[in-house]
Amino acid sequence: MRKCKVENIYTLLGEISKNAKLYIPVDQVNGAKFTEYAEGLTLSNALKTERSIKDFFFPQTENLVDFKVSGKIIEIIDNRSEMEDFVIFGARACDVRSMEILDRVFLSEPVDTYYANRRAHGIIISMACNRPAETCFCSTFGIDASKPAGDIVCYKGENEYVFEGVTEKGKNLLEKLNAVTENGGEDTAKIVQTEIKTILDKLPLKDVKADKFGKDKTDKFFNAPEWKTLSEACLGCGTCTFVCPTCQCYDIKDFNTNSGVKRFRCWDSCMYSDFTRMSAGQPRPTQLERFRQRFMHKLVYYPTNNDGIFGCVGCGRCLSRCPISMNIVKVMKKLGEGDNE
């Protein structure tokens, strides 16, 4: 492990930013946001950024390709610029796990080259969660907030930051930082981990269980009467899907530029009335079906298609962002308590 004094963290960040674009969590009007590093910026103390790290790899909108029409010739223009390396500092355990979930979607055949490109160029420095919030329930999905995954894992102790290189990419980057770090820090990391474990035990949602859900449970829950009450107040705003680190549905839109077409990919939401609309209409005609889709996808369909892995990482963003305070924990509890055998 390598470590650096708390007061030297900005020197270290400055060092990273010499070779790659660096993003760190900074407090903004509406909470912490990953912001491109510049001297003078202060690291946020917030537990989580409002938006997850998903945005870096799968942005809300991106121009996939342009078509230029001249006469009978249609030119296809791939206007992607050369991708530079970038580093995200301070991703939390839940967000890091969410990348595994997104990888299974975008990196399986046919590989999404836009996503793959960003994945190849991105390095994630995760940060153990010193102060989990009441809305956190990552342990439900077997995530250890005291020991996140990531290319490099960082622990913030009272006096020092400790870094552990995990992947090849991470180890290489850490080596480049030898001038601003020194060996050691194992003790600090241990102390931080123990402290975090004590707090995790006190979290109000620590007992939320997902065992009733998972692979092949479609028949059990699809027609559950509880969906009606659960979905009745849902506005269909899709905020939950936007802030969710694992929601990955998108739409492709063509815009006529008169001399051709600009093709965009943009996030879509299963909560919207025009989602997957086909010539025969909307397969999920009311908000009940749309609402059910989101939660069934996380708790049943995704695990069914992905070796039992859940599509939620317990980050709690949908708990704190939903305008009507409906969320996956309420859904799990309600469906779990009902007898849907």
Added chain:
Amino acid sequence: MQKITREILIDKAAFLLSTGVVGSVFGWRAGEFDYDVTPALFTDKTDLKNNFVFGDFCGANVSKYLIKATKNAEEKILVFLKPCDTYSFNQLLTEHRFNREKVYVVGIPCEGMADVRKIKEKAGEGILKISSTEDGVIVDTLYNGTISLKKEDILLERCKNCKSKKHVAYDELIGEDGTVLENDRFDEVAALEAMSPEERFNFWQNELSRCIRCNACRDVCPACTCEKCVFDNPESGVENKAAYNSFEEKMFHIIRAFHVAGRCTDCGECSRVCPQHIPLHLLNRKFIKDINQFYGEYQAGEEVGSRAPLVNYTKEDIEPNDAVNKGDK
């Protein structure tokens, strides 16, 4: 903060249910924490007893839900409305959005509702419990011990500038009715008006560029009740999931503000629900302020059937020229 308890409302509801006056109850359902309350329809007395809640986090204006709830309801629905909610209720009736006969309104007093975001800002993350006191709340936290917060520091924006404690619609009232209040709700608008066009543009650019187009502001708005919003209709050409630049959303907000002008009661729900904390109420208040100035004081929802100045031609109406000149000042 709230003077009226959930027990009083539950008793009232249980009584109206058992006497057959109503068949269901629209109110608020308790959540996992003290603050995550969800609007809900109750049909069952046990459910009502266990899960109905009324407290400082019942800011949600439930009047718009009546459109959906009354559609298939065979019996009357009891709805508890705070003073500000009754203005939306009337406005919906003015626009014939639901059948008044299907609703039984119990007006309830309100001491102002709390904004959990403000509480989180002050008490930090890790909120275990929030208890109400006479003039504020006490918050038990994981990391900062127990913190008392004063009412004026945690009120929702709209409650800080509460326009009325008077119920403009009800079948029955719990407690004494209040009065229309003096308030400072146009101060912020005046501050915006005092800016140079460039400053103002920057202000809105900064605010609106955060918009993620979730449309929660529209979805919650009691004045936005079109069956199919033009922004959800792929055929309209303006349905907009892919923003061309970060400020394109301004068009949506300006169009929406025009669309609700004269019908917006200033219930403040848009700003309350915006996950990006955009002060949307300022746009609508600018319209209200202008309408007041150009056509005389007008409060949408004050009475059912009133004609908003924008849809009511009179010979005294201000000429466009004068409006422009007046606006310049």
